Amino acid sequence: MRKVFLTLGACAVVAGMAVGAVAAIGSAAPGPHERSLGPTMKPDTGAGELLLVVLGGVYETRQEAEAANAGMTFGDVQGYYVVPLAQFQGFREQLGSPGDFALVSVFRTEEGAAEFAAAAQMFGHPATILPTRVRSLGGLYAGLGQEAAPDGSGPLMAPIPDSLP
Amino acid sequence: MGSSEHPRERRRRRQLAVTVVSAVLVLVPLTLGWHWAKAGWRDWHYNYPATPTGYTQIVNRFGQPCNADASAISMPWTASDNNQTYSPRFHKKLGGYPTEMVPNKGGRSTNLDNDVYGHIQNDHVGQYAKSGIWGYFCRTIKGTSTWSTHAWGIAIDISAAYEPQGSCRSTVNRNFAYVFRNHGWRWGLDFCDPMHFQYAFGY
Numbered sequence: 182m183r184k185v186f187l188t189l190g191a192c193a194v195v196a197g198m199a200v201g202a203v204a205a206i207g208s209a210a211p212g213p214h215e216r217s218l219g220p221t222m223k224p225d226t227g228a229g230e231l232l233l234v235v236l237g238g239v240y241e242t243r244q245e246a247e248a249a250n251a252g253m254t255f256g257d258v259q260g261y262y263v264v265p266l267a268q269f270q271g272f273r274e275q276l277g278s279p280g281d282f283a284l285v286s287v288f289r290t291e292e293g294a295a296e297f298a299a300a301a302q303m304f305g306h307p308a309t310i311l312p313t314r315v316r317s318l319g320g321l322y323a324g325l326g327q328e329a330a331p332d333g334s335g336p337l338m339a340p341i342p343d344s345l346p
Numbered sequence: 347m348g349s350s351e352h353p354r355e356r357r358r359r360r361q362l363a364v365t366v367v368s369a370v371l372v373l374v375p376l377t378l379g380w381h382w383a384k385a386g387w388r389d390w391h392y393n394y395p396a397t398p399t400g401y402t403q404i405v406n407r408f409g410q411p412c413n414a415d416a417s418a419i420s421m422p423w424t425a426s427d428n429n430q431t432y433s434p435r436f437h438k439k440l441g442g443y444p445t446e447m448v449p450n451k452g453g454r455s456t457n458l459d460n461d462v463y464g465h466i467q468n469d470h471v472g473q474y475a476k477s478g479i480w481g482y483f484c485r486t487i488k489g490t491s492t493w494s495t496h497a498w499g500i501a502i503d504i505s506a507a508y509e510p511q512g513s514c515r516s517t518v519n520r521n522f523a524y525v526f527r528n529h530g531w532r533w534g535l536d537f538c539d540p541m542h543f544q545y546a547f548g549y
Contacts, residue, residue: 194484200420212516215386218401218487218490218492219401219402219405219492219493219549220401220492221492222486222491222492222493223490224491234360234450254511255483255485255488256478256480256483256494256496256511256541256542257486257487257488257496257503257511257534257539257541257542258357258483258485258486258488258494259486259487259488259489259490260485260488293484296484300483303432303480304478315372322491327412327484327485327486327497328412328484329413329414329417329484330412333413333414333415334410334413334414335409335410335411335412335413336366336410336412336484337410337412337499344498
């Protein structure tokens with residue numbers, strides 16, 4: 182009797198290992214519907230740089246700003262980011278409206294800002310390019326780096342002469 | 347039994363069959379010719395790049411995100427519901443090659459602007475392409491910090507107003523999704539984004 186139990190136990194262990202191995206191989210092989218995304222971008226705040234702001238709105242509280250942002254869809258891509266106005270020097274001075282939080286996306290080049298503003302308007306969202314560059318004091322990520330480099334090589338991930346103080 | 351059929355009746359039947367076959371032989375090419383001429387379109391299937399799988403292959407085939415080629419070509423596409431003509435931009439390798447339908451835009455293949463678009467029009471399913479049509483956009487995927495396939499100009503959103511992201515069912519795009527699939531594209535419905543078509547797998 183004991184021999185039978187031992188044999189059954191051994192069989193169960195072997196079967197379990199086999200199932201585990203098959204499952205491991207199965208999970209390692211990418212299925213047709215799996216998405217393996219590329220490397221993540223480093224969140225560049227452009228601290229100290231002079232940046233162009235595309236403004237989507239100003240709100241009293243972060244909650245209001247988050248709620249407004251959730252309602253502004255840009256298809257499957259990221260649109261605006263919620264930031265406190267204090268994150269940029271010279272920001273509040275240009276707005277002249279109450280509120281401490283804004284929906285923004287920031288850029289180093291005028292082409293990048295104009296392209297985003299045009300897209301936002303096409304999606305039916307407000308988009309104003311502030312006339313004067315603001316100085317980034319660091320803080321939260323606000324979309325920097327999501328514009329084409331002027332030489333056409335890829336995304337612009339470094340300061341340019343216009344963005345340097 | 348059959349031999350009891352009257353010869354005149356047999357001749358009449360043969361004449362009818364010949365007439366029908368002749369009519370088909372004449373009318374089918376004429377109809378097809380008229381159809382093509384009307385649409386100004388011929389399917390070329392010229393120089394398609396292989397559809398990449400995963401990030402590395404996308405970069406190897408189409409370059410860095412937001413590079414100059416990613417937005418090099420544009421095409422007019424009029425939405426059927428609001429008659430607005432959109433100008434989605436896309437990668438140089440996915441279209442812009444001169445054809446009857448497309449002026450020379452310096453592109454390298456006939457994929458999107460001639461073959462996919464032409465098939466959709468020719469199959470009379472263009473009526474299902476509704477407002478909200480765009481291609482290249484140098485942005486990350488919503489809520490992430492990884493590049494969207496739009497940043498390479500290898501994705502196009504169609505009928506965005508009718509096909510919200512997150513919906514795992516399609517309302518209008520299902521009527522022409524087969525055309526994209528037959529030309530190397532993946533439909534975003536696979537990951538509950540029915541407005542989205544991308545020329546890449548595993549991403």
